Amino acid sequence: MTTDTPARLLTLLSLLQTPREWPGGELADRLGVSRRTVRRDIDRLRELGYPVQASKGADGGYRLVAGKAMPPLVLDDDEAVAIAVGLRAGAGHAVEGLDEASVRALAKLEQVLPGRLRHRVTTLQAATTPLTSGDGPSIAPETLTVMASTVAGHERLRFAYRAADGTESRRLTEPHRLVSTGRRWYLVAYDIDRDDWRTFRVDRVSEPFATGARFAPRELPTGSAAEYLRRSMQRHQDSYDFEVTFAAPAEFVAARLPKWLGTPESLEGLEGSRCRLHATTADSVQHVAFRLAMLECDFVVHQPEELMAAVQELGARLSRAAAGGG
Secondary structure, X not given: OOOOHHHHXXXXXXXXXXXXXXXXXXXXXXXXXXXXXXXXXXXXXXXXXXXXXXXXXXXXXXXXXXXXXXXXXXOOHHHHHHHHHHHHHHHOOOOOOOXXXXXXXXXXXXXXXXXXXXXXXXXXXXXXXXXXXXXXXXXXXXXXXXXXXXXXXXXXXXXXXXXXXXXXXXXXXXXXEEEEOOOOEEEEEEEOOOOEEEXXXXXXXXXXXXXXXXXXXXOOOOOOHHHHHHXXXXXXXXXXXXXXXXXXXXXXXXXXXXXXXXXXXXXXXXOOOOEEEEEEEOOOHXXXXXXXXXXXXXXXXXXXXXXXXXXXXHHHHHHHHHOOOO
């Protein structure tokens, strides 16, 4: 019998998080208490925000259902290891859909993992190789989790940085946001020594260290970190502008393109739903052509000529492939 009420509530919650309905008598037997105590514990969980649904009748029971808010979860050892390994595997590459929120989740989970489980996660990841990966440079998950924790905690971050020309430097920053472009991770931060905002490619960062010094968040020169990154890349000498018209609504295109590229604008007065995107990127024209071809809608490239040629070359290659080499 579990006499410690908090421990019993955690055990009850762990049972209810299994996707099934639990008869009151079975819960009472599992916990070693009376059915009346189970009913009181169910009421306590409801007061804490857990949406526990009860069904009436002789065979009635309890089950956890979806509520309006996300209450804390209770994970067993295997579940915690599985989630941590999954998040680590994805965090190593700037995969679309795995944005800063996922990295923050990994940082929170690894912060509370016991040493024995942390060792299991590291061992399992080292012993496995994913079949597929992102097409950008790989990054140590520990680097991302340290950065994410300093972003969330408004804590100054120190790290070594290698610039594009190979120059090495030490940076002390006030991290603002992590931004994924679909191929790479970038850190948008205020550089203390340079007294200005900067963007850093995370794959060029090493030895990240959370200093423990807190700071009051500053206001970005632009509305969002994604917009600041876009403008920063626009100023970069290797970046270029491109303009594309899509035969699809702006909402459709925006949902399928990375946010850092900008927001497509609807074109009024034209037959059918169309939109146009004028954006800046430092990605190769071949990569942009491939991304545009994956949008599942017709499009026309207006500029630059290099991107137009890349799209034509990609189309010709796909046509040859569909012809079976004929």
